[in-house]
Amino acid sequence: MFTVYATQRQHGAIEKYLADVNTQASAQVLIEAKVVEVKLNDEFRAGIDWSKDFINFSVNGSQSYISNSPSSTSTSSASSSSTGTIAPILQNIKIFGGDINVAVNAMSKFGVTKTIQNPRLHAMNNQKASLNFTNKLVYFKVEAQQSAQGSTTGGTASTVLGTVTSTKQEEDVGTQIEITPSINLKTGEITMNIQPKITNNTGSVIDPTTGYDSKFKYQNEVPIINTRELNTAVKVASGNVIVLGGLMTNTSDSESAGVPFLRNVPILGWLFKAMYKKLEVSETVIFIKATIINSGTRANKVDRELEEKYDVNRRNYF
Template structure:
């Protein structure tokens, strides 16, 4: 005690001492003030500040605990004694722990004990409070749009030759139909609530089993001790020994401990998730939320270019993709071509182009390694395609989509035509018109243009799985309605004839790589009649002044797709470098520069 007082006194005395004032050397300040002024010297640049030395961090106190089936209270008291802390332990804290901790901090050891025993701790000043891990309400922020989305698509090809009876519904003939249905349903908040409830249910079951086993062991020990005391009392009870003996060895069933229900409160409008759970359950929920939010916030930019190649006479069989590569095409390009429909032939080589096992149609896989080229992989590929004929870009859409969210891009013209129904005039037996013919027109609408739907899935490595469906449609001709009632009335009703080129596929590609879907070829025949006006209608010799010219044109449709994972999605990404000058602040500066020029 006296040593402590002496040490405290020594610290107080050392804290109160101060350095004696050292008198400044006389003369040098006064001489400087009285010195004659000299010519002004050039101002020297300021000296660069010296890098301050890093302040060493205080040493971290660690502890080593090696125990086997020791009451947790004893471990906590020992830790408080070694760390020189006050400690308050709730009476409900019980149980044994087994621990082997080497050179760990107090917080790390307490976290490991909390995983074995349902407890929670907090530090207030120099006092450590230990309490049971009771359920508490916590609120988590979840940033996601409050929307339920359902999308479905059907791609079908059918041919039918049938005959039917007007009196019945039976039909006979041959029919061949191929249909591909794709459905996607996204209800983020509903799935999130169900998953969190399942996590709480699972962790509650595990905790209940462990608590039940610990309770059974404790009850069994207490019951055995009580029986021993009752047996000892029965040996001295005389006439009441039989009753005490039955009480000692009568084991009534113990009521099972009730379980509490953890509430999960979802608020999609505010973007919050409130949970009533224990600290152990909150840790499991937090780990799940971190994983989910990181996955659903991934975003991808999908660049698509749809090109129609009018093949020249040399390449009437289609684009020769073998010309790609080091011998005569683009440097850094790898490719695979599948003309037989066997997906195993499209295994990627070297760079990852696409997962061939997931391609459901014949096509191509194109990989371009030189992604830093000024032209870009799509521009270089389009320039190379001109070798095979005249190229025409039908559409070049760019679309962004979140992970597992369907996106739709539609650029079409709504063509209107009319369905005409005629009710013939009613005539009397003498031929008099009783009621005139009536015409009923119903407007019909058909979309002509480009529609592309895409659903991406992005993993943590930047690989993108795509479900893509581009559709190109156009009007190639008009056909008159052959209704004889219209013809009898002299009404001509043209109906548009639509050509549709559509493709639907599942594929996988790395971020920044290019996938090619192609092989859609078609033949066009254009019949042109030329004649000399007036002379072509002369009998016998009129054919000498007529000419017919049949022009054949073969085209191939090629679709380029390049997904780029954006993390984070900002205009600073290299994928948006082309559009950066079009931003409002940059466009204003560009206009000012042009006006100055």
């Protein structure tokens, strides 16, 4: 709370100014996101080079390239036993203006695209917003207690299985993005702190504590979770699209080809067919578009006019 001593005209100007300040403080951002999986063509199997492949591409606006060197981390509960590999996350960030759908359609030049998620939400100025595209991975933590009972001929105690307890565990597997927007209505720009986290289930391992007794037939599988995280800040004009890419996934499938009918003959069929592996490379691309909902054009003009009038009146008063 504060008190202002001024003329009636100045009071009216100050009241209007404070109303505009309150409008800016309560400004909101509409955040649109698309998570797209691109099955890359052979010439792009090394990944999309955003600094070169988009050099001649424009979507109704200027574009700028930001070289990003994230300090990403990779953690897992055990070594992966799957044949697929995951490249470091989000190595490239690109900003360009225009329609988010046009930007997504531009990915078709690199391969077959598939939109995985397409959420929209509102966020207050300087308030964190969360975008979650995850599934619950359920597994069980098994704890067993041993007990010694009886004795053998040699005089040693025999170990038998005691109490077994099972506890349900849950892990979020998928893509999680936390965005904190900071709005500048004077310039029409938004500074966003973006924290993406991508987790993948790459396999499982057997819990060794469930196999100490040969009579205990149950084997408890614990999932292997591969995690990629990034923390980055980007400044973008309202209505522009941010593209985050670099999450590469390699999958290998075994296929066979051969002479029809003869390839299916038992035993001898192997002479008429061949097995080969088909490598498929995919890149997950995240599109984020942030738009200021409250138009700052009028407020910016009023700000400048009131600042000029206040400086003039203050000089005249003193």
